[in-house]
Amino acid sequence: MSQPLPLIDKNDNFEIIVDQIAAILKVEAAAQFALATTAGKPDPTLFDLRVFQDRSNPWENFPSKTNNETPIANVWFDSTNFVGAASDTVSRQKSSTVFNIDLYGYGVSSDNPAGGHIPGDAVAIEAVKRAIKIARNILMSSKYTYLELRGLVWSRWVSSITFFQPQQDADNAHHVAGARIAFLVEFNEFSPQYEPETLELVSAQVKRAEDNEIIILADYDYTT
Secondary structure, eight states: OOOOOOOOOOHHHHHHHHHHHHHHHHHHHHHHHHHHTTTSOOGGGGGOOOEEOSSSSSGGGGGTTTTTTOEEEEEEEEEEEGGGGGGSSSSSEEEEEEEEEEEOOOOOOEEESSSSEEEEHHHHHHHHHHHHHHHHHHHHHHGTTTTTTTEEEEEEEEEEEEEEOOOOOOOOOOOOHHHHHHHHEEEEOOOOOOOOOOOSSSEEEEOTTTOOOEEEEEOOOOOO
């Protein structure tokens, strides 16, 4: 048996990119809040986003859990397809990957000063619409054509936007609306390369246990 691969002690690029998307949204949303404040906007929070990563129920951070009503963006890895025609069989694989940006808006019912009633679910829809606008404009700006990872990222594209209703438990009496941006990024993934060496001794046995676990019994004693 040949020499084993070196220790795979690295991040794959999909891990780097999901971190990068979350960081871009956070930095730019904070900048929007600051610009709105400087411009004297009555409510600068209308230009802000709270950003999370890899959460299954980030809306629990809305009231009654917290008093922060700023819309939420949750970034997570969804799926990858590898494009064989644009890859090689040795070291580089072109990955076409969907990252989801789930956006949540919060709303509470109130009386309309002009008369009537303002329903909380309508307020939540308007909040999530603003969140979509902010996130889409940030990610599709020319500044982030390559997500500031040029040489690694081939392209990025908002492939779809879909509204959905978050599954809330009985404790969540507030109104929450959701939308998902499916964000398609094409980039390179790399795999470790085998460098052949002259070996002194390799002894290995590969066995299958009763529960189908693969067990290797190996004794490597070699020099180059």
